[in-house]
Amino acid sequence: MRWRAVLVVSLTVVVGACGGGGPEPAPDTGPKTVIGWWDGLGGTPEVSAAVDAVIKRYEDEHRTVDVERKVFAADEFEQAVDQAAASGSLPDVLVLDHLDLPHRQAALADVTDGFGKLPFKDTLVDSARDAVTVAGRVRAVPFRLGTVGLVVNRDLVPTVPTTWDEVRDKARQAATTGKHGLCFAGTEAASTYLPLLWRDNGDLRDADASATALSYLDDLVTTGAAPKDLAGWSRADLEREFGAGRCAMMIDGPWSVPVLNQTGMTWQSGPLPQDSPSPLVGEVAAVSDRSAHRDVAWALLAWISGTRDNITQLGGVLGALPYQRDMIEDFAWQWDPNALGFSRQMPHTRAGTRYSDTFRDVTDILSATARQVLTGEAEPAGAAAQAVGAITPHLR
Secondary structure, three states: OOOOEEEEEOOOOOEOOOOOOOOOOOOOOOOOOEEEEEEEEOOHHHHHHHHHHHHHHHHOOOEEEEEEEEEEEEHHHHHHHHHHHHHHHOOOOOEEEEHHHHHHHHHHHHOHHHHHHHOOOHOOHHHHHHOOEOEEEEEEEEEEEOOOOOEEEOOOOOOOOHHHHHHHHHHHHHOOOOOOEOOOHHHOOHHHHHHHHHHHOOOOHHHHHHHHHHHHHHHEEEHHOOOOOOOHHHHHHHHHHHOOOOEEEEOOOHHHHHHOOOOHHHHHHHHHHHHEEEEOOOEEEEEEEEOOHHHHHHHHHHHHHHHHHHHHHHHOOOOOOOOEEHHHHHHHHHOOOHHHHHHHHHHHEEHHHOOOOOOHHHHHHHHHHHHHOOOOOHHHHHHHHHHHHHHHOOOO
């Protein structure tokens, strides 16, 4: 599951090689460093302005640095990075989907030493550390991370359920009133399938655990607790149906907050039941291996990732969640009354790169498998066995 991708930063003047421990102010005198900035985060004026605000703050604190930003359409950005990599003209810094890190690692600098000196490194949730690490070496820092949680329409379900049995019971009750009980994006069904699979220490190679997860989804549809056409729902469909009051509960992420707040409905978010793990989503920031300006690039990334003042933009506008354990409950990260419910899921997230260099292929297979069960095309046990066989070649 993608959020939105990515940023690229290029530095045109420099100072040395990567390895500093944290953000160090640029000197007050000396040559001006012009930073060329590419990104695919211009989807809305608000998001674009938030990126500009972070850039402006860095410039204000580093008077010898100027940033020149160029915005790409999100669907064009990956191709631009591919072309730059092929021609050997990558900029100094890339901010990319964390699932792309293994694929890009050959073009990225090893920042293990610098990362080890970051003051906040020991507070990172495990998934954030996994997301920036490839083959035991750190290749990036966290940028914008998030995950899914459980969201309820409080007029139908007053409090967020804390067990999966309770979710099923509440979903069935809602169905008796003509509402959909539990909804999620069927086109991205892995986001719901994986938490059900991972609960109780289920493993991706475990066909029995997979069958149990799929049986849960099958039961929701066959009992009427989930909509019959759920397999075809996109994320936009999900948020529209929930926002219209037709779903009692949904599994979705913090990106839904602006949409839901516009509906006027009373809703609440919370972590998934029973501390069930969920997939991490979002971007990380890395230094290009070809950069001649690694110290400057690293100082920029460490500043962005570790400066508390950036929460206003990264959280409130970009919808990020805290990736440091000691900041989960921090009021600064509560950019919306319901942000905390999603944030409390972050310690239970898992980075796909922990399991596979091609985890997006894994989630595509799992989503397709779940849809087969949701539509009645396949029964849970057979679909689970087939899914395990299909994903195993992708797993470490």
